[in-house]
Amino acid sequence: IQLTQSPSSLSASVGDRVTITCRASQGISSYLAWYQHKPGKAPKLLIYAASTLQSGVPSRFSGSGSGTDFTLTISSLQPEDFATYYCQQLNSYPATFGGGTKVEIK
């Protein structure tokens, strides 16, 4: 299963609403997770089952979608949110990741 993320990068300001999309090459129900990755750190799980917020993750992060189209939304971008975001399908092995979306400071 291939995952296509868009955009591959974006520039945004603190306080902006940011939306990242992930499209699967075939239906995966709600078997999708989102991660945040910063250089030199381990990836951090944000959301799983497409819309369930991982414990401890701020509520400004939300996920939606099912089937083939999914969205990660950051409602009000904070300075610590500048990072690369990945989706991962959990429907079947191999557990592929999307290509990533780098969120940069405008």
Add this chain to the structure above:
Amino acid sequence: QVQLVESGGGVVQPGGSLRLSCAASGFTFSSFGMHWVRLAPGKGLEWVAFIRYDGSNKYYADSVKGRFTISRDNSKNTLYLQMNSLRAEDTALYYCAKDPLSTSTRDKPAQLGYWGQGTLVTVSS
């Protein structure tokens, strides 16, 4: 608390071999499946391999199938990745990660809530 510490990375020539280790602590290692994920320079995350809690099932990415072998020693709380026939494109930071479901026999992957800090593998002549 859950701790995963990778080791064994280094510089190796194309065609060579390397074995990575991931020492686990803070949880009952023998009850959880484990994954390897890698991040190549300038590229995105790539899932590499999974092993069930008891070692009975293993899955691999197509890019490493037949060259890499995932294994575990539950008596030593350690996960391994034996990498043979290494190529330049295997150059990456390799992370181990813990499956969230205890003694799971499901055939679907699950979200990865705990990761190590990674060990760097460089394949170069």
